[in-house]
Amino acid sequence: MPFPRLLRVGTFLLAASATSPLTFPWSRSNENSKSSLAVAPKLREQGDWNHNWDFDAAIPTSPPTQYRRLKLVILVRHGQYDTKAAAPEQKVLTELGWKQAIATGKRLRELGYHIDCIVHSDMIRARQTTAGILSELDQVHLSETGILEVATRPPTLTDHEVVTQCSPLVSKSCPLLESSLMAEGPPPVEPEPSPPSRTKRLESLCPAELSDRINTQNRIGSSFHHHIHRRPVSITGERAFRGGPTGGRPFEVVVFVGHANVFRYWICRALQIPPEAWLRISLPHGSITELLVDITPPSECTVTALRIGDDGHIPVELQSR
């Protein structure tokens, strides 16, 4: 019965104009029909795009090119891990988690990106996921990783000694690429809607715990500004300004390996949607999110999500959240 439903909903549409700025040509003259496309001022304010979104007007200029210059930001969530372990360093990937990490590495290899930089959180599950990914990537295609020793083949999945050893931790020669800012924690805005269990847990915190929590929130707020911006990977933006590996579309690729809550907040901020919406997005283990960042100075600087929480490369029997 679509018609009665439409009629009924139609009544609400008129009442709900804040989210449904429908216009009606028959109630307007031809003279002002073009202006009827304009949406209400309040909406424009809410949804307006700030091209200088990272507050970074000093990005390097470059010789003109026929292409826009782009930075592809890839967010990979770590694999499944042992949530019940007591100590932080014991919260290692499960066997399933390792398989997910390796499947994601395989996909990144197949996609054929020239990866300019990998940045991973300093938590063990993110470091191990990075190792799993690197075991599948051809080193030739990596400009810079900060990781000197990685397994050349997938680790033996039943041997926990082996899988722990091939953590990126074995090399910290380029510490900037291991980011403690990216460690998991609560984003600096409460989710809306907030699950009752979350609200209850918050109310039970003592002042010291609450202070710690606020520090973590501040740190995660900083992580966005520190890692997600229009600056090219290199100071002069060599790759983005020179052209891609095939001489075509000039872009740089940065892979971040980290955590669901941090990445959900980053996605909202990068897309300039209300950050309270972060919990409305779910990211599966080993999933790939791609944000295409236009870094062409100084004009239109857009950010487009090419995919969010894509784990279609992981066989169904290995999927988890």
Place this chain on the structure above:
Amino acid sequence: MPFPRLLRVGTFLLAASATSPLTFPWSRSNENSKSSLAVAPKLREQGDWNHNWDFDAAIPTSPPTQYRRLKLVILVRHGQYDTKAAAPEQKVLTELGWKQAIATGKRLRELGYHIDCIVHSDMIRARQTTAGILSELDQVHLSETGILEVATRPPTLTDHEVVTQCSPLVSKSCPLLESSLMAEGPPPVEPEPSPPSRTKRLESLCPAELSDRINTQNRIGSSFHHHIHRRPVSITGERAFRGGPTGGRPFEVVVFVGHANVFRYWICRALQIPPEAWLRISLPHGSITELLVDITPPSECTVTALRIGDDGHIPVELQSR
């Protein structure tokens, strides 16, 4: 040089509190540290969740269960098609587009969903994509499709006669499931940011073209309210209220096969983010977007995106946008 960058950005953070409601424990006493988690009123307004988001307070009640009742809404974008064809009915899937549709059907089969309903746009590329999907789905797992005759094997990809014939069009016995509301067109809000080419094209429209355009925008606004809501597929919500096929988590599954602009607008509306953001999301051909809709009356009714624009199931050489 992360530190100078952090410092510099930190200054802007304070100025940009509308999107960065960071709080500072050292500037607050213990007494009010809990309330420091509250975000600014303006932000709460922007990001507030409306549990009665489809304005439908009359959804059916049911006996209590240990599970929340869920509806999984799957949005599949059609495959690549011949954009240069003159007449609408000639804008058929390319061979690549057929391969994408079949890959998506295969993935939906592998995911093992019990699909309760498939709704497809009435444009040829969406009808053909639906046929491609159905050629891979086991009929046993389909409650209702509205499509009586489909190819039992993938169509011969080089034979245009064959691929046109296996369009769902051959059966219209259940016309509600072929939706003309879902046909492609401009969403009822202009995208923000708006590409200059789009603005220029809009300005060149004559009043008659503009009036047509506004009618289309109205139609696409209606399509959201008509198709995306908390009502279960069946009048009494049999599956959602009885429990899933395995007797576990009770949910219903509806698959929509349609178009990028319509779906991008739907995603924004379903997630209650500003609809002007629709062009910030890109959906690849054959991609799968999953929205998990809580239909438990009458309490918390959330919508969560499980994945957006996921085409990881499509081999890299067959991907396109």
